[in-house]
Amino acid sequence: MEQTINYIYNKIEAINPIHSKKLKKNIAFFDERYDKLADAFFKKYIQILQLQNKTLDYAIDCYLQMIADVNSETIEFLRTGKYTSSTFEEVNQRVYARPETMEYYMHGLIMSQFLWKHHYQMLDYFINTLPGYRNKTKSYLEIGVGHGLYLSKALEILDDKTTLTAVDISRTSIALAKSFINDDRIAYNLENIYDYNNGEKFDFITLGEVLEHVENPLQLLLKIYGLLSDNGVLFFTTPTNAPAIDHIYLFNNVNEIQAIIKAAGFEIESERSFLSEEVSPEKAEKFKIAILYGAFVKKAKITQ
Amino acid sequence: MNRSEILKTVNEVFIDILDDESLVLTEETSANDVEDWDSLNHIQIVVAVEKQFKIRFTSQEILSWKTVGEMISSISSKTL
């Protein structure tokens, strides 16, 4: 395992030394739980790459390509204060509907789950909190399943009889999630979430890094409210100040996210905020450093 | 502005972004010589230098610099 991680770090250092400095700062946060999780992940991931005649080097290239995108988007964001795209149609053309882009993006993103401190911390939060909802969850839906890592963990944690459904607008994401999970229990739907409706209500919904991809996050949350059973729980994550090729809605701070959750009729059961860089709060604000916010929320009781 | 004046201004930007008053840059300084010059700070430096000199770099330029001197050459070609 250490071998794999070291291999990745060395390769990145050779190709992009400036970025490698940032990654090395993350190592300090990785504990024993990380080692176990990352170990299991990379074993499985390398096998899947091999099945597709790809190597770990391919995945590292994908990751660095994603980093190059993030860097140029960040420069533009710092210049203008805005994300470069503002409509769903733009990012659909530019990203979701373009397999060449989506392919490196999703491989890059899955690598980042174990290379970025805040991505690992969020996954860890999910894995540690989901078991508390195991008994109440008979049906599970993930929206914007992407690479499938979160769904693979839900599959491990939830009861064998729980039904699992995944929705994603990108063919590439669905294919990657399928290859990563490879389990008949999951019903995959290649669809825009706004078009998805088969009348079913879900006890648990996961929405990982999707809110910033829609023009109107409140509208998406209202849609989800409708898909959730009365006592159902939504786990969602979304970043502030996180320029990327397919981000269109800018949350300037965590308060804005919390406000929208409340406006959609939810109340927060538990929440976390993780800074994407190891800097002081003052510097984070000055530099507009991304914060990844995640929360477990449920329908607010109407008190009158 | 001549190169040494540009270097002086660039040095001030680095000091501000990296929070290091003692930092002394030369044209030969590279990211290897400055511990905190990582990807995050690099991007912040690029945008702060642009604002300071009222110029825009191209993405090729940003990727091509190996030393402070090369950055100064880019600035100098735009502030003539």
Ligand SMILES: C[S@@+](CC[C@H](N)C(=O)[O-])C[C@H]1O[C@@H](n2cnc3c(N)ncnc32)[C@H](O)[C@@H]1O
């Ligand atoms: C940034 S990825 C997130 C992947 C994963 N959930 C995670 O948290 O790392 C966003 C995913 O949402 C999908 N997506 C974006 N907009 C969507 C929409 N309107 N309906 C369904 N899926 C969407 C994209 O195709 C992509 O796979």
